[in-house]
Amino acid sequence: MILTDEQTSIRDSARRFSRERLLPDYQKREADDCLNRDIVREMGALGFLGSDISDEFGGAGCSSLVSGLVIEEIAYGDFCLSNFPTQASLLGAILSRSATKDVAHQWIPGIASGDVIPAICLTEPSAGSDAAQLSLRARKDGSDYILSGEKTSITFGAFADVFVVFARTDPQAGAKGISAFAVDGRARGISTSAFDDAGCRCAGRASVFFDDVRVPAECLLGDENQGFTQVMKGFDYSRALIALMCLGSAQASLDEAWRYTLERQTFGVPIATHQGVTFPLAEADAMMTAIRELSYSALTLRDQGLPHTAEAAMVKLLGPKTAFDVIHQCLLTFGHYGWSKDSPHQQRMRDVMGSEIGDGTAGIMKLIISRQRIRAITAGA
Ligand SMILES: Cc1cc2nc3c(=O)[nH]c(=O)nc-3n(C[C@H](O)[C@H](O)[C@H](O)COP(=O)(O)OP(=O)(O)OC[C@H]3O[C@@H](n4cnc5c(N)ncnc54)[C@H](O)[C@@H]3O)c2cc1C
Incomplete structure (x- = not known):
């Protein structure tokens, strides 16, 4: 594909950053075995986290293609760190499309700057490939929802600041009974347990437990049962x-x-x-x-x-x-x-x-x- 001058220039600046700043310490970061949040913020400051997030939310407002170019370059220097821009683009897109204005503004600017680490919670212990069988329950309580159940294998699960959680709001309806929620990682009733992984060790893949977690109705993403x-x-x-x-x-x-x-x-x-x-x-x-x-x-x-x-x-x-x-x-x-x-x-x-x-x-x-x-x-x- 022939890139425009602007696309080439953004790709080249991600390339320089990745090769000069990330590549030399790729192995050291794994040996340290913990996430350095400063480097995530550094990527945010340079516009490399969710490059496609619109300027309304503090992003660079680039295309999906440019996001892909940036992510490919970041992975050259450190595959594990390239999970951050990928998650930022994925979660940025879901939240900007489906969250209320207030909820979108609560989380997306932080995702673009690297201050907020987002995770997506779909997989459960007995529902992976066949995700429509998920059973984590969201029941109505007044105008709130109460979430109870377990998610597993969640990238950034060990330290995420916000979870996009897919939960069953209609026990009978299969894929059509699932809703999505933006859940504050500090909410009461959330606990996590990290995996000891063979690779990508700084990604904090973890099980996330929801023990009667109260979520305000405004945190529902899109319509009920459309998750x-x-x-x-x-x-x-x-x-x-x-x-x-x-x-x-x-x-x-x-x-x-x-x-x-x-x-x-x-x-x-x-x-x-x-x-x-x-x-x-x-x-x-x-x-x-x-x-x-x-x-x-x-x-x-x-x-x-x-x-x-x-x-x-x-x-x-x-x-x-x-x-x-x-x-x-x-x-x-x-x-x-x-x-x-x-x-x-x-x-x-x-x-x-x-x-x-x-x-x-x-x-x-x-x-x-x-x-x-x-x-x-x-x-x-
Ligand atoms: C590094 C990593 C990061 C992840 N991050 C996240 C995350 O952030 N959020 C999240 O929600 N999940 C995440 N996951 C979970 C991941 O999405 C699931 O592991 C995946 O969807 C497979 O589900 P499973 O592990 O339950 O395998 P199963 O669904 O139990 O499948 C077991 C095996 O059977 C095969 N299989 C099953 N059904 C079929 C079929 N119909 N045809 C052919 N083969 C089939 C599968 O290919 C697999 O080999 C992550 C997993 C990994 C390894």
Whole structure:
């Protein structure tokens, strides 16, 4: 895709920040094993959190495509930190579309500045892929709702300031009985328990428990029983962004691997001379370029208000798995040096692997693509 001068300039400033400020301490941040909120605020101050959030809410008012470009660059320096702009774009979009003006103004400016960390609570212990089966209950009590139940596997769950929670408001109605709420992370009755994850350790993935949490009616997002429709729209966006996160991280390993092929010698020549070394990297470049272009295309369709559900599912299907395979290949290119924990490739592999599950697994992406195809055929398209 040919970018405009403005898009290139924003991408390049995110690129400089990521490579100069984030990349050098990528491994140290994992070793420290805790979130540095100052760096999140720094991204906010530079306009890199939810670049698409409108200026009415303190955002940069860019397109979805520009958000994707920024997120891809941030992931180059630190995959785990790129979760912050992705969540900011996803939650910013849901809140600006569905919250009351007051509730939107309460949370979105802080999300854009990095002062507020948002989390999305959909998954439950017995409802993941089949999220319409969720059972966390929201019952009416006067003009308030009372939330009770458990959410699990929530990115930023351990420290989020606001939770967008999907809850059952009609016990009988399946997907049509689900509503969404913006819940203050400090509300009485909320507790959390963090996972000890294989990757993305600063993302604080956690179970979140709601023990009779009182939520004012104004915190309902959109209409009652419409929550499920809202979240599915959001996932079309976040899936394209997640694909770009994975590509950004893999690109860092790929750039490093290409450079290494010129430095390392075997049998008296640089390993770049051996096609057995360069062809896998050339294949990686080709696959990544194709998925990147489709990701940009999905975001451009979104910017134009056109359907992009299938495209988003395709890149979510291909992006995380390809990134994992590419990083693995890069690790092998470095021989025994790649296997050491001193090398960043093993961390990148662990970091991107979680994205093969989060926001829907490969199996679910294939299901979505198939449904879209069949729907188009039966509609005579
Ligand atoms: C890193 C990470 C971050 C996450 N962040 C969040 C978050 O912020 N908020 C949130 O709400 N959730 C989050 N999740 C949860 C995630 O969305 C779920 O884990 C995911 O949707 C799968 O649900 P499950 O784990 O219950 O697996 P299950 O639904 O139990 O599926 C188990 C296996 O069966 C397969 N499967 C199930 N049904 C089908 C089918 N019909 N066809 C083919 N295969 C099928 C799945 O692909 C999977 O391999 C996150 C998960 C991870 C790993």
